[in-house]
Amino acid sequence: xxxxxxxxxxxxxxxxxxxxxxxxxxxxxxxxxxxxxxxxxxxxxxxxxxxxxxxxxxxxxxxxxxxxxxxxxxxxxxxxxxxxxxxxxxxxxxxxxxxxxxxxxxxxxxxxxxxxxxxxxxxxxxxxxxxxxxxxxxxxxxxx
Numbered sequence: 633x634x635x636x637x638x639x640x641x642x643x644x645x646x647x648x649x650x651x652x653x654x655x656x657x658x659x660x661x662x663x664x665x666x667x668x669x670x671x672x673x674x675x676x677x678x679x680x681x682x683x684x685x686x687x688x689x690x691x692x693x694x695x696x697x698x699x700x701x702x703x704x705x706x707x708x709x710x711x712x713x714x715x716x717x718x719x720x721x722x723x724x725x726x727x728x729x730x731x732x733x734x735x736x737x738x739x740x741x742x743x744x745x746x747x748x749x750x751x752x753x754x755x756x757x758x759x760x761x762x763x764x765x766x767x768x769x770x771x772x773x774x775x776x
Contacts, residue, residue: 638714638715639712639714639732639734643734643736646736646739646758647687647712647732648687648688648689649758649759649760650686650688651686651758651759652687652759653684653685653741653757654682654683654684654756654757654758654762654763655683655685655755655756656740656755656757657753657754658752658753658754659751659753660751660752660753680699680700681698681700682697683695683697683698684696684697685756691709691710692708692710693707693719695707706719706721706722707721708720708721708722708724712732715732715733716728716729716730716731716732717729717730717731717743728745730743730744730745730752730754731743731744731745738757739757739758739761740755740756742755743756
């Protein structure tokens, strides 16, 4: 999908899945220096951190991130124009716009913003698929 493209109806449906999205990876490239949040590094750390983002079909969102034993929640509205997603939290603070892409096959989403001199990227899995994978992983570890 190219920047500025509209999301397909199937992608929009997945974007607003009622179960939401699980944060998998958060990275920030600032002036060419790559950093990854040690808790959201692409591997599950459910006892240390977790996060979800739910986008509803009526343009509201709920974000919940648990890290270092504390949960931070945000909510508000969002605007989607083509593939550009902008969040407006309960204080009307604007976050974005992010280029958003939804992969129907992988059941994943990437949100990326490129502010001057950097890049912020968040990767997500559809929450229900993430939970299914976690259960399968736990089951295979018990059987080993």
